[in-house]
Amino acid sequence: MFFGEKLQSVRELNSLSRKELADKLNVSEQxxxxxxxxxxxxxxxxxxELKKIFNVKAQFFYSEPFITNISKVESIAYRTEDRDARKKTKMETSFIDFTSYFLNKFESKLNLPNTNIAQLRDESIKLYNQRADSDNQVLHLEMIAENARKKLDVVTNSDLLYRLELSGIYILEKNMGSSIDAYSTWTNQEKPFIILGNKKKSAVRRNFDLAHELGHLLLHYKMDMDSLTKDEHKKIEKEANDFASFFLLPKEQFLEDFSTILKKSNxxxxxxxxxxxxxxxxxxxYRAYKLGLLTFEENRYFYAKLNQKNYKKNxxxxxxxxxIRPGKIRSLLDLIFRNNLFSLNSILNDYYLNRSFLESLLGLENGFLEKYLEESTIEYFNTSNVIPLFTKGS
Known part of the structure; x- marks a missing residue:
């Protein structure tokens, strides 16, 4: 029996519309x-052709569906400039559903350490909900960011990605085109994800993306992103940006370091x-200007020079x-397959997948899983019941 549900799920996983898939197959969208x-x-x-396009075996479409919906469209936080791309959000839920399914399967063999991201989220939301009573909401948000940095034990921003993965966040890279830098979401199984676009981006800008998405995970849990007005969306985006700025550049240390700069507008x-x-x-x-360390004129001159030097791009x-690339999932797979807790061959055969399907899904480079494939040999003969025809000395 052909399961159309599986075709739809794997189509959405690959971010293809029905029209786009129809064009690849030279059939109608209908x-x-x-x-x-x-x-x-x-x-x-x-x-x-379908099995070639989606890196699966033909039996994939003739076997029972195994993916369940654990992510919601309204829970995915996109950047302001990505609002026009929200029509693709349903496809991103398919990506989260597939990824989470296999991560749950692999982790089922392990006793996982306790992580603190959910507790930190609850602390942050409690502080966030108290902001209406605060005369200075910016200061309130700064307190949340400083508490998060302390609880996540971020000493230097160079190990930010590692600290976030250690806290319980799953970070993956995915090609999402030029319009989407990153997004984040909580699944209904309380699993937090940050998905980074794998287009070329500097390490320092990626750090800001990570801190921005952390802000969404901690501050905007269960917020219906899909029903926000344009102004409401701009507001929460500003909160995530401010959180990232406060988180990456702690006030006291930053003030001390900034005092050494002689030409603030250069x-x-x-x-x-x-x-x-x-x-x-x-x-x-930006952090310095918001702290009042530059005048309006100095800020304008700074950005004029920034544009003149083309520093906005490079x-x-x-x-x-x-x-720094995500390492948690790589370590998980290495632990699982090297210790034979699961056989990669069995996984691929049971779900009718090609190796490249899992590599693409989990943000791994092509060929990463090859070393875990076992050579499948059929033993036609063995020596257990051989009767020797000649004995020694005869």
Whole structure:
């Protein structure tokens, strides 16, 4: 029996519309709809093309669905400039559903350590909900950020990604096109995700993305992102940006370090601080300006020079600072497969997947899983029941 539900889920996982898939198969969009709703069954030639497109085996579409919906469209936090891309949010829920399913399966063999991200979220929301009683909401948000940095034990921003993974957040890289930098969400199983676009981006800008999405996870839990007005969305985006600024650049230490800068309106004066905090020159100046350390005129001059030097795209030493890639899932897979808690061959055979399917899903480079594949050999003969024809000495 052909399961149209599986075709729909894997199509959405690959961010393809029915029209886009139809074009790849040289069939009508109506035909794809009929396949997915099981009004018709694709011919052998079409099924063969589907397995190539989605890196699965043909039996994948003829086996029972195994994915359940654990993520919600309204829980995914996109950037303001990504509002026009929200039509693709449903496809991102499919990605979260698939990813979470396999992570749950792999982790089922382990006794996982306790993580503190959910507790930190609850603390942050409690403080966040008290902000209406505060005369200075910015100061209130700064307290939340400082508490988060302390509880996550972030000593230096260079190990931010590692500290977030250690806290219980799952961080993956995914090609989401040019319009989406990153997004974050909590699943209904209380599993937090940060998804980073894998387009080329400097390490310092990625740090800000991580802190921004952390802000969403801690401050905007269960907020219906899909029903927000444009102004409401701008407001929570500003909160996430401010949180990131406060989190990455703690006030007291930053004030002390900034006092050493002589030419506050010159972007090149911020390079030493950039290397210390692993934050972009623009983010450093923004923090200083909001703290009242630059005048309005100095701020305008700074941005004029920033544009003149083309630093909004490429800053000094961007190429010299290594981009840290997520490592938690790699470590999980290595532990699982090297200790034979699961067989990769069995996983691929049981779910009718190709190796490249899992590599793409989990943000791994092509060929990463190859070393865990066992050589499947069939033993036609063995020596257990051989009767020797000749004995020694005869």
């Amino acid at each position: 035909a794809i709809w009929q396949y997915e709703n099981q009004y018709t069954v694709p011919k052998f030639e079409i099924a063969n 972007p090149d004066s911020y390079i030493d601080l950039k290397m210390k905090y692993m934050v972009s020159i623009g983010a450093l100046e 800053e000094p030493f961007d190429e010299d600072i290594a981009v």
